[in-house]
């Protein structure tokens with residue numbers, strides 16, 4: 001039986017070994033292997049849980065691909081199905097799924113080599129709607145074992161993830177735009193937790209709803225359905241006044257096109273925003289922090305794109321926001337200036353602020369703590385990055 005499966009999936013087995021040996025780090029290796037197994041087993045969603053043996057001794061979501069929701073972030077060994085599969089080392093195969101959780105069919109296999117269990121992999125729902133077969137379950141188990149063995153041979157530095165408190169939560173968020181009789185549904189059920197002090201990078205094709213989601217998170221727009229919590233307070237159906245206060249008190253925005261006031265100098269652009277909030281930072285200090293002290297009295301038209309973007313970052317930061325929302329902040333900049341801006345964003349995160357940044361540049365994902373990819377108004381992929389790269393080491 002096993003021999004015939006190995007023979008049938010000969011190519012996938014070779015691919016698993018090849019992608020792991022080709023990968024630069026654990027995240028990349030796990031991600032690429034799980035996507036191979038996901039193709040072979042025809043699974044709609046795959047989720048990898050990785051055990052943090054040198055950290056908090058929990059299983060952390062490392063990578064998820066598919067349209068199901070991926071809210072749960074950490075699991076105790078021995079608790080729940082994932083925790084039990086990890087602790088006991090035995091696969092669980094539920095062809096009939098978990099109807100109460102809206103799971104049609106599921107396989108959960110340990111990610112183990114000959115002497116340790118690294119975590120486990122869950123496969124949820126077959127793409128064709130049929131239940132998983134015993135053969136699918138056997139294939140997943142064998143492939144996961146091969147992956148774990150190859151990972152072990154490669155000797156990756158596993159790294160740890162720090163569990164941070166949730167600052168912002170979206171659940172089942174939908175957004176429709178009405179234009180006459182036509183209704184366009186842009187967000188189709190977004191579930192997302194955003195953590196304190198994280199850099200969350202958001203990718204996805206043009207039109208998939210990235211800016212719409214950012215606008216809802218920033219209180220710039222109302223959602224149609226679902227819930228949106230900031231530090232546990234519900235802003236789902238807040239009125240305009242409440243949303244204005246929410247933006248003023250908690251959020252800083254950075255846009256691709258800077259959006260500076262053309263008739264105000266650099267310092268005036270920052271001061272103007274600082275005056276909106278009582279406990280704002282000192283505009284002079286923030287301007288100096290972004291390295292623009294000598295441009296203090298320049299108007300936007302007298303500054304380069306990179307300098308204008310730094311003013312716009314200073315303007316976002318002067319209110320001491322808890323979350324900075326950046327929509328393609330480097331899209332209009334050349335490489336060197338883009339890296340300068342990303343280095344500032346890196347410092348913003350290091351100083352304790354959460355940053356949600358939309359980009360079309362895959363390279364930028366390497367500096368993130370977490371990456372989500374959106375597709376057609378939903379979150380399709382979540383990648384937890386245990387080894388964020390410094391902005392100055394990014395190359396494109």
Ligand SMILES: Nc1ncnc2c1ncn2[C@@H]1O[C@H](COP(=O)(O)OP(=O)(O)OP(=O)(O)O)[C@@H](O)[C@H]1O
Nearest residue numbers: 177179184186204205206207208209210211212213
């Ligand atoms: N005010 C609006 N009225 C009608 N449709 C809108 C409105 N705002 C956005 N849309 C539509 O919603 C969809 C998603 O838009 P959104 O701006 O969120 O995409 P995006 O992922 O940010 O794309 P891009 O990468 O091009 O910036 C698009 O099809 C867009 O045309």
Ligand SMILES: [Mg+2]
Nearest residue numbers: 210211212327
């Ligand atoms: Mg956009």
